Amino acid sequence: MAQRIWKLAPFTHCIDTRGLIDLSGCWDSLYKSTCLPPTGVSSGQLAPWILWFLWLARNDYIFNNKETTPEAIMTKAIAVAREWLMEQGDNKGPTPSQGTRIPVFTNNTGSTLIQSDAAWREDLQLAGLGWTFSGQDIRASFLAHCHFVNSPIVAEGLALREALACGIEKGFRQVRCESDSSKLITAINKAPRWRKSTALSLIFVV
Numbered sequence: 001m002a003q004r005i006w007k008l009a010p011f012t013h014c015i016d017t018r019g020l021i022d023l024s025g026c027w028d029s030l031y032k033s034t035c036l037p038p039t040g041v042s043s044g045q046l047a048p049w050i051l052w053f054l055w056l057a058r059n060d061y062i063f064n065n066k067e068t069t070p071e072a073i074m075t076k077a078i079a080v081a082r083e084w085l086m087e088q089g090d091n092k093g094p095t096p097s098q099g100t101r102i103p104v105f106t107n108n109t110g111s112t113l114i115q116s117d118a119a120w121r122e123d124l125q126l127a128g129l130g131w132t133f134s135g136q137d138i139r140a141s142f143l144a145h146c147h148f149v150n151s152p153i154v155a156e157g158l159a160l161r162e163a164l165a166c167g168i169e170k171g172f173r174q175v176r177c178e179s180d181s182s183k184l185i186t187a188i189n190k191a192p193r194w195r196k197s198t199a200l201s202l203i204f205v206v
Contacts, residue, residue, distance in 0.1 A: 002054055004070040008145065009050060010035050010078070010119060010128045045085070049077040071145060078143060111174040111203075112138065116163045118155035118181075127155035131163035133170075142166060156181040176203045 006015045011033040023030075030047045053076050057068045112135040119128040127149040132141045144162055149155050160179060167175055179185055 001057075001070065005050065005054060005073055007124065008070055008074045008126070009033075009046065010121075011046075014121075014123055046077060046081045049081045049084070050074070053077045053080075074145075075143065111135070111176055112167065112172045113176050113178065114163045114167055115178045116156070116159040117179070118152070118159040120149060120152045120155040125149055127158060129155070129159040129162055131159055131166070133167065133172075153181060153183050156184045160184065
């Protein structure tokens with residue numbers, strides 16, 4: 001169970017737990033591991049929260065006979081790590097890595113700004129998806145994972161698709177979509193016919 005959770009961790013390098021018998025021996029490198037952009041935990045201090053929620057899940061299983069999925073544990077760890085960073089003194093939020101946008105909404109037309117991003121692990125064929133909503137009455141962020149993803153642009157497309165599906169579910173009808181993937185935005189804007197059948201009024205920009 002623990003190994004499955006560490007494999008889901010959105011670090012820039014794979015955590016190899018083979019032969020690991022002493023946590024203190026690898027703690028420095030584990031603590032300093034850098035996270036991929038969509039998580040919003042740019043400082044890499046995600047490992048302590050993974051350990052904490054592993055411990056809670058273990059106790060829940062032993063004492064309450066309640067099982068938790070690896071995906072649920074990782075989602076909780078990432079969410080609390082982001083919340084912790086945002087509450088730390090002068091740090092008003094996670095520092096974005098190069099190419100990642102900070103949600104800033106200045107449009108007063110009543111539309112909602114959707115910004116999506118993705119990170120891709122080739123060795124696991126795993127994508128981390130992230131998107132934010134910004135508007136006059138809303139400011140929220142979301143995370144998801146997707147398995148069997150075979151390229152970075154597919155990951156970016158999946159992040160945008162999840163963002164749009166979430167927007168439709170929340171009742172948005174006029175949105176502006178932003179992504180740092182110029183290939184994805186160019187491909188979408190070259191074939192705009194499909195947008196006529198959607199429930200949203202869309203604008204796609206890089």
